[in-house]
Amino acid sequence: TTDLKAAVAAKIPEEQDRLKAIKKEHGGKVLGAVTVEQAIGGMRGIPSMLWETSLLDPEEGIRFRGHSIPDLQEKLPKAKAGGEPIPEGLLWLLLTGEVPTQDQAKSVTEMLRERSKLPDHVYKVLSDTHPDTHPMTQLCTAVLALQVDSKFAKAYSQGIHKTKYWEPVFEDSMDLIAKLPTIAATIYRNTYKGGKLIEDDAGLDWGASLSHKMGYSDEGPLEMMRLYQTIHADHEGGNVSAHATHLVGSALSDPYLCFAAGMTGLAGPLHGLANQEVLRWLNNVREQVGDDVTKEQLSEFVWATLKSGKVVPGFGHAVLRKTDPRYTCQRGFAQRHMPDYPLFKLVSMLYEVVPDILTQTGKVKNPYPNVDAHSGVLLQFYGMTEENFYTVLFGVSRSLGVLSQGVWSRALGLPIERPKSLTMQAVLDRVAAQE
Numbered sequence: 001t002t003d004l005k006a007a008v009a010a011k012i013p014e015e016q017d018r019l020k021a022i023k024k025e026h027g028g029k030v031l032g033a034v035t036v037e038q039a040i041g042g043m044r045g046i047p048s049m050l051w052e053t054s055l056l057d058p059e060e061g062i063r064f065r066g067h068s069i070p071d072l073q074e075k076l077p078k079a080k081a082g083g084e085p086i087p088e089g090l091l092w093l094l095l096t097g098e099v100p101t102q103d104q105a106k107s108v109t110e111m112l113r114e115r116s117k118l119p120d121h122v123y124k125v126l127s128d129t130h131p132d133t134h135p136m137t138q139l140c141t142a143v144l145a146l147q148v149d150s151k152f153a154k155a156y157s158q159g160i161h162k163t164k165y166w167e168p169v170f171e172d173s174m175d176l177i178a179k180l181p182t183i184a185a186t187i188y189r190n191t192y193k194g195g196k197l198i199e200d201d202a203g204l205d206w207g208a209s210l211s212h213k214m215g216y217s218d219e220g221p222l223e224m225m226r227l228y229q230t231i232h233a234d235h236e237g238g239n240v241s242a243h244a245t246h247l248v249g250s251a252l253s254d255p256y257l258c259f260a261a262g263m264t265g266l267a268g269p270l271h272g273l274a275n276q277e278v279l280r281w282l283n284n285v286r287e288q289v290g291d292d293v294t295k296e297q298l299s300e301f302v303w304a305t306l307k308s309g310k311v312v313p314g315f316g317h318a319v320l321r322k323t324d325p326r327y328t329c330q331r332g333f334a335q336r337h338m339p340d341y342p343l344f345k346l347v348s349m350l351y352e353v354v355p356d357i358l359t360q361t362g363k364v365k366n367p368y369p370n371v372d373a374h375s376g377v378l379l380q381f382y383g384m385t386e387e388n389f390y391t392v393l394f395g396v397s398r399s400l401g402v403l404s405q406g407v408w409s410r411a412l413g414l415p416i417e418r419p420k421s422l423t424m425q426a427v428l429d430r431v432a433a434q435e
């Protein structure tokens, strides 16, 4: 079939049976103990959530439905031969577990295009926001404004049977994914280009159309945006944006409400906002030393950042312990398309300088670069110089992963989340009871 919803529907019974069997046969078995350190330390490493669309290996990085990023660059359908994958193909994979054919990916492009029109009131909400409103805040505002059209919220209020939840959740998720490029481009044009919007080009795929509507229609930025939107989609379930979406969705809040929750989390500087912070940091270096910075000068900058009690943005990770494959993939794109670009050279030099220094601090568990260390370079090269906007691009892509999982969370009947919290005294009491 080329019908995405039908392809998902066909998978649901077997996956429901699989989960039922796992619960029945293994429900009482232990996945891992929880130490006091983990309870205090941001629940790091506690296996406590189901997430089907992707899994993160600390050494190898993310796998989407079992496929690594280099794998997918080869296997996923492309807009042009030898080019970058289109994110619609990844959406099919995330939702169905199968790598799509060219026709299946094309049908997703068409399905999203049919749903892409933004209601007038959302344009109005966006043009009425205070001009200094951060683009991520504008994104959340627009998503919440769309919630009035939620098919799930309506179906729930009309008493839909719980076995059918996934269907309106699927509809809302596709509607929202379809509209996000227009929302993002409108935020961009309003904030930086005097509100002059650009007509869509009906011949373009979902990711390329975002670049086009922002005002960048050459082959270079179109291909870059396809890749960008593919690799930022999902990073298993525990990161702040995915977990926030999942948590809020578990209360049966509709996809608009839970995606907005995810995006307020992505807007934090330790998570998605790091791509903006990286650019600021790089610009600061260039302003003070120029483009011909030496390794020694760069080291001084890194040490000064650490000594002033700040993090080096774009480096480190809560789970990964090697260079992020999403970094490597963007580096490959830069090597192919902008090998002599001074900012790329600067970022490459950072790769040589920062890991040693972070290792010397003796506390950073992963001194290597993450996805956010590189994305700004690609955007800058094609003229998208407004770094405060970068996290919105991350957010558009993240919708593919977290909303796909949302469909499956409802299809599998996952319950409301409610982990146990403790006071310090309760921690001490539990420890004492064991001694």
Ligand code: CMX
Binding pocket: 239, 269, 270, 271, 272, 274, 306, 310, 311, 312, 313, 314, 315, 316, 317, 318, 319, 358, 363, 364, 365, 366, 370, 371, 372
């Ligand atoms: N620069 C300076 N210090 C760092 C650091 C960095 N890049 N990465 C980690 N550390 C510090 C931590 O702040 C922590 O210090 P304290 O003990 O003084 O509190 C210590 O090293 C140990 O931290 P960790 O266990 O290695 O890392 P965490 O799991 O706690 O945090 C992360 C992970 C990503 C928040 C952290 O590495 C960081 O702040 N990096 C910079 C921001 C960034 O790039 N975020 C984007 C991540 C990718 C994404 O989500 O988009």
